[in-house]
Amino acid sequence: MCPQVVGLVQKYCEESGIVCSVISIIDEITTQLKIPRFYSVPYLMGFPLGPPHDFNNQKQICKKALEFIYQ
Amino acid sequence: MFDAFNVNKLKHISIKDKTGLSVYPWRNCKPKKSAKITKPLSDSKIAIISSAGLYIKDIQPKFDAKVKGGDYSFREIPKSIKINSLGDSHRSLTFDHSGLISNPETGMPIPQLIELKNDGIIKEVNHRHVSLMGSILAPGRLIKKSIPKIIEILINDEVDIVLLIPV
Structure with a gap:
């Protein structure tokens, strides 16, 4: 249900004028939720930013997710 | 309609959980205005x-x-x-x-x-x-x-x- 919680926060933030960058782990659910823009990651549930302790990869995923909304 | 049985990243969860996710009434999270x-x-x-x-x-x-x-x-x-x-x-x-x-x-x-x-x-x-x-x-x-x-x-x-x- 994590994607739905994130999706609902996204919906009301966007409607309040706050831009959102949404990370998606399971795109099939994200699409079902009709979240209009999301940054898809190839990782499994529990690891939204990839392998734990890989600081640089975690940082890059954050960077890419934020830059994605400008595309 | 969402079908959890056809999602690779959900392969590991139980049949009960897959069924639950497949019949769950997912909310529409599309903002009225972005x-x-x-x-x-x-x-x-x-x-x-x-x-x-x-x-x-x-x-x-x-x-x-x-x-x-x-x-x-x-x-x-x-x-x-x-x-x-x-x-x-x-x-x-x-x-x-x-x-x-x-x-x-x-x-x-x-x-x-x-x-x-x-x-x-x-x-x-x-x-x-x-x-x-x-x-x-x-x-x-x-x-x-x-x-x-x-x-x-x-x-x-x-x-x-x-x-x-x-x-």
Whole structure:
């Protein structure tokens, strides 16, 4: 249900004028939720930013997710 | 219609859970109107909202796994937090918790955002972030009680972009 919680926060933030960058782990659910823009990651549930302790990869995923909304 | 039986990343969960996800009445999360991007990223203040169920050990209560429909409360996580003082209290058994437990940055990457700020990629990391517990089957109270308070925080803090992280 994590994607739905994130999706609902996204919906009301966007409607309040706050831009959102949404990370998606399971795109099939994200699409079902009709979240209009999301940054898809190839990782499994529990690891939204990839392998734990890989600081640089975690940082890059954050960077890419934020830059994605400008595309 | 969503079919959890055909999703590779859900192969590991039980037939009961797959069935539950397939028949669940997923909400429509499409905003009636999307926010406009008015600033470059390098001029933007960023906050994290994570559904990883993280809380500050010994200071904040864990998310309550016994709340019917799911614990809709939230925790504020200060930017200055020592990341290892965060604990995992997400109630879901459908994912591997080892990453969150050994490295809470997995769900709350505050140090990573601080480095993006130091690199000039973003302007500012907000002084506080929000932790929710994503396992909420009945989201009505989340929508009516918690989300308005979260939005008030973001508006008061003049946050430009929210990075939303599920687990």
